[in-house]
């Protein structure tokens with residue numbers, strides 16, 4: 376259950392958010408002025424705040440810095456009317472989480488609540504030790520992984536899990552914790568890549584009041600929260616070098632010194648780290664400390680990519696079908712052709728991509744049987760290789776064309792493939808140009824470098840003639 380504050384002078388807005396928030400199991404408090412909203416912060420610290428920009432008295436934007444100084448970690452969603460948008464964009468730049476433009480729907484409110492609370496839990500999740508760790512796999516390489524998980528669980532040594540994204544590194548970390556002696560203590564999972572680089576040190580080690588602007592009170596870090604239990608650091612290669620030195624010291628001395636503090640606190644946690652990068656390469660490139668790698672790599676578990684253990688695909692598919700059956704209470708099957716297709720795919724996104732594919736197919740398979748045509752197109756390698764780089768518009772377009780082609784072939788629809796592709800692309804382009812060129816065939820012909828008559832013919836062919844066509 377989360378604590379939500381709504382500051383808006385429009386009672387219908389407060390009512391809508393309060394009603395939905397309460398229905399979702401959250402506690403919602405409302406205030407009609409910024410002044411009252413600030414008073415409310417003295418009474419309770421919200422996990423999420425909705426703040427109207429236009430308020431009688433102090434405006435939402437004036438209140439924002441005050442709110443941030445009291446509850447720096449609370450996501451704030453600004454509520455704006457049309458025309459306030461630029462103000463809102465500026466405010467979002469200043470660190471608000473999101474904004475809602477009036478009028479908005481109940482779905483809009485729910486999406487924002489879900490996103491804001493999910494992001495918070497992603498960063499600060501302290502999960503119960505009873506977390507599920509259903510690792511599925513019958514291949515010999517996964518049997519080897521299970522053996523190593525069992526060995527790791529029985530010790531307290533640091534464990535390093537390496538494998539491509541989506542191979543199940545976090546699931547392995549959960550299993551090590553669940554089967555280990557500390558299973559009744561916290562399992563604290565932190566994805567370093569999801570933290571703002573400037574905050575990594577204080578998130579890990581905590582900070583004392585006054586350590587930096589906005590540090591208005593002492594805050595415990597993940598290393599302290601994991602005391603007695605397991606600390607799982609995912610994407611450990613993302614830790615900046617100075618913080619790596621501090622982490623090494625904490626591991627060696629079993630003592631955590633918060634940012635801005637002088638006195639260390641004794642902590643005792645088991646550390647499990649994961650990375651999709653080869654940490655030895657990171658050491659060679661100078662981005663990871665060799666002494667820290669040496670410390671973390673006491674025992675290593677390598678997770679093989681799914682394409683190297685295709686025999687695991689059917690048991691994984693049945694596992695995910697079973698989970699969906701349990702969730703929806705309806706039997707779910709898969710045709711042999713669809714299973715063959717799944718087993719043949721390269722799965723560059725590994726088990727995560729397979730799971731998504733099954734969930735996608737489940738939505739389409741109304742009869743309860745997943746067939747070939749219900750499967751989404753396979754995701755190309757280039758998509759995973761691009762990392763955080765969004766790629767140029769041309770690269771993205773090329774990837775989409777590749778995906779579309781593969782999809783057509785996988786559902787056995789290769790007839791007139793070229794003509795169908797051409798029609799798709801031409802129609803889309805002409806539609807856009809008709810708008811940009813104000814419906815003038817001649818102007819479109821100049822842009823495209825083709826004859827005006829061809830443009831006209833094509834527009835007719837695709838039914839793109841508009842009644843107010845000026846040209847003809």
Ligand SMILES: Nc1ncnc2c1ncn2[C@@H]1O[C@H](COP(=O)(O)OP(=O)(O)OP(=O)(O)O)[C@@H](O)[C@H]1O
Nearest residue numbers: 509510511512539540541542543544545546726727
């Ligand atoms: N062997 C497995 N059995 C059952 N489910 C699995 C298995 N491996 C992965 N999964 C599922 O695949 C998804 C991705 O797994 P997980 O988050 O553990 O991968 P990861 O390697 O940590 O990925 P990333 O590096 O991107 O964080 C999850 O939904 C997980 O439950």
